[in-house]
Amino acid sequence: MMRGTKPQPTALRRRNGNPGKRGYNPAEPQPPNEMPDCPPHLSVPAQVEWARLAQVLFDMDVLALTDRAALAAYCQAYGRWVEAEERLAETPTLIKAPSGYVQLSPWLSVANKQLELMGRFMAELGLTPAARSRIRSFDAPLQDPVTEVKFMIVYEDANGNKVEEPMPRAGTALPKSTGRKVPNTIVIDKDDMQL
Incomplete structure (x- = not known):
């Protein structure tokens, strides 16, 4: 409705x-x-x-x-x-x-x-x-593009530079500078998303 x-x-x-x-x-x-x-x-x-x-x-x-x-x-x-x-x-x-x-x-x-x-x-x-x-026609293009969602890890490296990297899947190692593992959390990949 x-x-x-x-x-x-x-x-x-x-x-x-x-x-x-x-x-x-x-x-x-x-x-x-x-x-x-x-x-x-x-x-x-x-x-x-x-x-x-x-x-x-x-x-x-x-x-x-x-x-x-x-x-x-x-x-x-x-x-x-x-x-x-x-x-x-x-x-x-x-x-x-x-x-x-x-x-x-x-x-x-x-x-x-x-x-x-x-x-x-x-x-x-x-x-x-x-x-x-x-009512929308199926042949008409969408006015607004679809927004892409990316999960990123943002950190400073040893030289103090800001680094952005794609977030790895749960259980894999974080970038070497952090030395920690990603906790068992749900990570949504754009291929997993249904629009």
């Missing part, structure tokens, strides 16, 4: 003049800039939601051809949420089960689940669409 405030989409930040003056994600993927078609299997309320959002998101440079399934899933969750809310308006929130116990209406559970799904699609798939600015 991402921490902190979700970033604004890059397209919106550029349109608004980048008010925070923070840099853009140079590795943000750029999918084909085409308007996706509404899938025919969507329910009527979902198709209405598609018609309401698709052109607006496309005009904002947030929706692309590759976002079709994500927008369709969001719209279908929206359609099911609308249906559950309509049914919930016709029935009481609490119902008596055949066993005699009082329980929440199943439509309330459906409505809540669809709201949860809608939120996931909006946030995680870029449909809010703030999440898009955090």
Whole structure:
């Protein structure tokens, strides 16, 4: 889960003049800039939601051809949420089960689940669409180089000169000027590191 405030989409930040003056994600993927078609299997309320959002998101440079399934899933969750809310308006929130116990209406559970799904699609798939600015393309180079960690022994030799040598593995002799052995400690070699 991402921490902190979700970033604004890059397209919106550029349109608004980048008010925070923070840099853009140079590795943000750029999918084909085409308007996706509404899938025919969507329910009527979902198709209405598609018609309401698709052109607006496309005009904002947030929706692309590759976002079709994500927008369709969001719209279908929206359609099911609308249906559950309509049914919930016709029935009481609490119902008596055949066993005699009082329980929440199943439509309330459906409505809540669809709201949860809608939120996931909006946030995680870029449909809010703030999440898009955090997506990195695999082909884009990293902006900052990877830092190499080296463990060194720093000492003064017999002439008082500062000497830096790579740290030997545990149990091997230190440089002759010290005459001591490296204690049994864990030494991490760059080849042992997984980045």
